[in-house]
Amino acid sequence: MTQDLAPRLDAAAALTEARLSRALAGAPEDGERLRPERLMAAMRHGALAGGKRLRPFLVLESAALFGVAPQAAVTAAAAVECVHCYSLIHDDLPSMDNDDLRRGRPTVHKAFDEATAILAGDGLLTLAFDLLAGEDAHPSPAVRIALVRALARAAGIGGMVGGQMLDLAAEGRFDGGAPLALELGAIRDLQAMKTGALLVVSCEAGAILGQADERARAALLAFGRALGAAFQIADDILDVEGSVEAVGKGVGKDADAGKATLVSTLGLDEARGVLADLVAEAQAALAPFGARTGTLAAAAAFVAARKS
Amino acid sequence: MTQDLAPRLDAAAALTEARLSRALAGAPEDGERLRPERLMAAMRHGALAGGKRLRPFLVLESAALFGVAPQAAVTAAAAVECVHCYSLIHDDLPSMDNDDLRRGRPTVHKAFDEATAILAGDGLLTLAFDLLAGEDAHPSPAVRIALVRALARAAGIGGMVGGQMLDLAAEGRFDGGAPLALELGAIRDLQAMKTGALLVVSCEAGAILGQADERARAALLAFGRALGAAFQIADDILDVEGSVEAVGKGVGKDADAGKATLVSTLGLDEARGVLADLVAEAQAALAPFGARTGTLAAAAAFVAARKS
Numbered sequence: 001m002t003q004d005l006a007p008r009l010d011a012a013a014a015l016t017e018a019r020l021s022r023a024l025a026g027a028p029e030d031g032e033r034l035r036p037e038r039l040m041a042a043m044r045h046g047a048l049a050g051g052k053r054l055r056p057f058l059v060l061e062s063a064a065l066f067g068v069a070p071q072a073a074v075t076a077a078a079a080v081e082c083v084h085c086y087s088l089i090h091d092d093l094p095s096m097d098n099d100d101l102r103r104g105r106p107t108v109h110k111a112f113d114e115a116t117a118i119l120a121g122d123g124l125l126t127l128a129f130d131l132l133a134g135e136d137a138h139p140s141p142a143v144r145i146a147l148v149r150a151l152a153r154a155a156g157i158g159g160m161v162g163g164q165m166l167d168l169a170a171e172g173r174f175d176g177g178a179p180l181a182l183e184l185g186a187i188r189d190l191q192a193m194k195t196g197a198l199l200v201v202s203c204e205a206g207a208i209l210g211q212a213d214e215r216a217r218a219a220l221l222a223f224g225r226a227l228g229a230a231f232q233i234a235d236d237i238l239d240v241e242g243s244v245e246a247v248g249k250g251v252g253k254d255a256d257a258g259k260a261t262l263v264s265t266l267g268l269d270e271a272r273g274v275l276a277d278l279v280a281e282a283q284a285a286l287a288p289f290g291a292r293t294g295t296l297a298a299a300a301a302f303v304a305a306r307k308s
Numbered sequence: 309m310t311q312d313l314a315p316r317l318d319a320a321a322a323l324t325e326a327r328l329s330r331a332l333a334g335a336p337e338d339g340e341r342l343r344p345e346r347l348m349a350a351m352r353h354g355a356l357a358g359g360k361r362l363r364p365f366l367v368l369e370s371a372a373l374f375g376v377a378p379q380a381a382v383t384a385a386a387a388v389e390c391v392h393c394y395s396l397i398h399d400d401l402p403s404m405d406n407d408d409l410r411r412g413r414p415t416v417h418k419a420f421d422e423a424t425a426i427l428a429g430d431g432l433l434t435l436a437f438d439l440l441a442g443e444d445a446h447p448s449p450a451v452r453i454a455l456v457r458a459l460a461r462a463a464g465i466g467g468m469v470g471g472q473m474l475d476l477a478a479e480g481r482f483d484g485g486a487p488l489a490l491e492l493g494a495i496r497d498l499q500a501m502k503t504g505a506l507l508v509v510s511c512e513a514g515a516i517l518g519q520a521d522e523r524a525r526a527a528l529l530a531f532g533r534a535l536g537a538a539f540q541i542a543d544d545i546l547d548v549e550g551s552v553e554a555v556g557k558g559v560g561k562d563a564d565a566g567k568a569t570l571v572s573t574l575g576l577d578e579a580r581g582v583l584a585d586l587v588a589e590a591q592a593a594l595a596p597f598g599a600r601t602g603t604l605a606a607a608a609a610f611v612a613a614r615k616s
């Protein structure tokens with residue numbers, strides 16, 4: 001990690017955690033009768049459990065390109081993180097990936113129970129849109145509704161939820177049990193939906209918050225797409241090469257499941273080459289913003305090189 | 309059911325189903341790569357399976373009070389129905405209420421599988437906000453974001469998700485297995501959150517779409533609260549008196565679970581008295597709208613008298 005990046009990642013994480021803590025406090029907000037303690041505890045377990053907070057960081061840094069201060073972007077950042085945390089809680093469920101460990105701690109259904117974990121995920125997904133609808137997300141209703149639309153598209157049928165469906169199908173869950181031999185294009189679609197879409201919208205959110213012109217928005221979308229693809233290849237490489245201790249969750253699961261990944265399809269060396277190309281592509285996409293993009297460029301390199 | 313109500317309920321249901329069918333079509337929308345077939349089939353199973361479509365009806369009728377045409381309100385109505393259908397899919401899951409039957413058909417996890425049912429619910433919840441964010445929900449971004457806020461509050465921690473959490477806790481799931489002996493106020497809180505909030509927001513949505521003044525919005529909120537409470541008492545009575553054939557789902561489940569309901573707490577006769585009072589209260593709340601409210605008043609009576 002470069003010298004510059006670490007403190008900015010930490011600052012974004014701290015700011016986002018503070019916003020999430022406030023949203024997940026025990027006292028009812030306007031229009032709420034009460035907040036059930038068990039639900040709140042499970043939501044906090046799933047959302048305040050650390051993690052790199054990469055998506056909030058991308059929201060804050062992309063917003064900064066347009067002069068939007070971190071405090072003015074943090075509610076949108078927290079909303080994106082709610083969607084990310086909800087997806088982890090649901091993906092970890094016994095009927096999905098059946099994971100006991102997440103960020104080195106018990107998953108929500110292990111720490112609580114399955115029903116509570118489902119509700120905690122549902123609650124976080126709903127909270128994301130509640131956050132975006134509030135005036136502290138942005139003073140302009142037009143900006144807020146554009147954020148809602150972009151996040152709903154990234155999270156929904158053609159994005160994250162659809163990607164998780166494709167992922168389960170690829171494992172052969174519904175067709176007699178054998179993993180599907182996916183072709184490269186199908187693996188890329190799956191990953192772009194399951195993981196990429198939320199990373200892309202994290203970058204796009206900055207352009208929306210900054211009321212950027214179409215060219216700037218397109219540049220951030222291109223950056224996000226390359227970064228998202230790099231992120232997933234790095235993840236596949238980590239699943240082959242990482243250790244449980246460093247990664248904080250189970251590794252070797254893809255190979256055990258006979259899952260088609262870019263690494264299993266391309267081989268480790270070629271996958272590393274594609275990864276390097278994607279980092280370069282992400283950094284090149286930032287060209288229109290000139291010299292202000294050091295942190296985002298470093299983030300692309302960091303995503304590719306991370307060990308957890 | 310009065311002569312007037314039946315055709316209006318049917319028309320609202322048909323209009324809403326058409327809008328939902330369009331939203332759940334197989335072809336990807338803007339910003340989507342593809343729509344996984346299995347996910348779409350499960351979402352359609354859960355959302356196009358009939359039902360009274362009471363919530364969409366309330367959206368359309370409350371909007372009509374302000375001269376909003378059904379076609380201009382139907383996207384918001386479909387969004388509310390998406391939230392309702394998602395909640396049914398998740399509530400039916402084995403780890404929640406473990407129901408095999410819904411509207412006389414297999415529940416989504418029986419017709420598909422548990423993971424697919426969780427994702428179908430997640431997809432419908434996300435779709436609700438996607439629908440509200442689109443321009444066909446309303447031309448004004450301020451109106452659309454107000455709808456997002458109201459729906460998120462009704463569906464979230466202090467509304468439906470929180471209510472389901474309280475309901476599971478009331479069954480004694482987390483405290484040694486014995487159902488909690490809830491007091492009347494706690495039962496009312498639980499029901500207002502679990503069932504009431506979405507009925508209330510269905511009525512409030514009409515006021516938001518119609519850009520109504522505070523007095524009109526407050527009147528519709530009061531109507532919705534009384535209607536929601538009446539709906540739940542009627543449901544409790546049906547659980548005691550109804551037949552599986554008419555209700556289309558399991559009955560007698562509350563008593564079997566030793567669950568505290570208004571019927572078990574007040575007795576059947578007093579519960580019927582409270583129900584009649586609530587219908588009168590709902591109808592009285594409509595007074596500011598004068599003579600235009602025949603259909604909504606009839607709906608309150610219908611909700612109390614329904615046999616399924």
